[in-house]
Amino acid sequence: MAKNDDLSGFTTAQSKPETAMDKTARAVKEIKEAETKERQDKMARLRRARHESEAEATTKPVS
Template structure:
């Protein structure tokens, strides 16, 4: 009987070489992941800027501006 070791007990399977299609898939997935990270960073940066701007803005100013613009549009169409 042969002596059992790591090398003789388990068979070492050689991985098959990467095909051109596998390489393309890997590169495209990497590109898409990078674009997703950039988009998420941009969205969070813009969201934080908007929330900060809204927090610093007085609450009553927004409603009065909207009603003025509606009145002026209605008056100009007549």
């Protein structure tokens, strides 16, 4: 008689293959996240430059 080593009674779920729509959605999400990060980095850099420029303008006497 064969011994049953699997005592849990549960089977492992088989993952579904990724469809073309899933691949496209994943690619779009990755692109959008990358663009959002680039935009936020650019805004932070410009904001920092503006604050530095305004700080210099307030400390320099106007001739």
